[in-house]
Amino acid sequence: MRDIQMVDLQAQYQKIKPEVDARLEAILESAAFINGPEVKRFQSELEEYLNVKHVIPCANGTDALQIALMALGLEKGDEIITTTFTFIATAEVIALLGLTPVLVDVDPETYLISTEDIKNAISPRSKVIIPVHLFGQCANMEEIMQIANEHGLKVIEDGAQSIGSSFHFSNGESKKSGTIGDFGCTSFFPSKNLGCYGDGGALFTNDDALAEKARMIVNHGMKVRYYHDEIGVNSRLDSMQAAVLSVKLKRLDEYSAARRAAADYYDKELADVEGIKTPKRLENSEHVFHQYTMTLDGIDRAALQSFLSERGIPAMIYYPVPLHQQKAFRDVRYEDGAFPIAEGLAKSVLSLPMHTELDQEQLEYIVASIKEFVKNNK
């Protein structure tokens, strides 16, 4: 059996090696490392795939979030509502820009931002909602867009974990994750569902004016070379990363299907294991399983994790500490107990290996090992 990894990028590369190598070699020969044709090509391929008017490539997913906030022209102290159960990047950029993160709790079964809690968090200073499509499933964008419209708020989707997933509206319409709000943001970090071989990210929008603004900001606030209309940043996707992404984008739906097949197997085999709750799948969103995250009840998580580790099976905790309990985000507004669902999840979630290359033998071995532990530790 091949070694089991949380994400198996080596095995995935072997299958696309000739194509990737040829594209990278051509870039080496041409020396068009920055702003070369590969970046434009990937940009338009992704626009077509997502059915969105504008894709603005940038250096990473964190930058994408920051640039989206910068493009919305906010003022210090404006409030940005987001989930406490996410990766730090989502809220970090809010604080970095002098804006005020207003955190809310999540749904216990999907781990996604609670729309009820969003409503309760709205104040006269609220300006933006940032839902996070955590682990590959979309937050309730229908309700979130309704709330935003009612209160005149903007929406930035953090789709770093959800590229390729869709949201189905009640009127029968479907849209790709990240193309529903004013901006969608994603990350091409290697372990993400569409990952490059370094850092990368992008913003998506259907709004021409916002796209123009974001394109300026990523490039030092300039439209005409050396004429800077506003303060921007330097945030570029390079040609090598764009080429890798172009090769992988063609296979993204196939990759999502492989992840879903692995999740189907976990679901089926773990459904009846006492103390394990498999992740809930929503009907209004297609899950692309960036992570397969279950919750444990009455099972010693640390003991299970080390039992699996001894058998060569990695299992990770995403995330061990909600944002409001992070040292960096300690705030008088949020004491321990402020967000009981997220705090409970932080203590009970466990993510299993999830990637495009899991084979039947590995899956069976993972599931059998979990069952063995549970049986022996009743």
Ligand SMILES: *Cc1c(COP(=O)(O)O)cnc(C)c1O
């Ligand atoms: C990975 C991730 C980011 C940040 O992306 P980087 O490319 O690593 O900067 C932001 N939000 C979420 C939810 C993520 O998982």
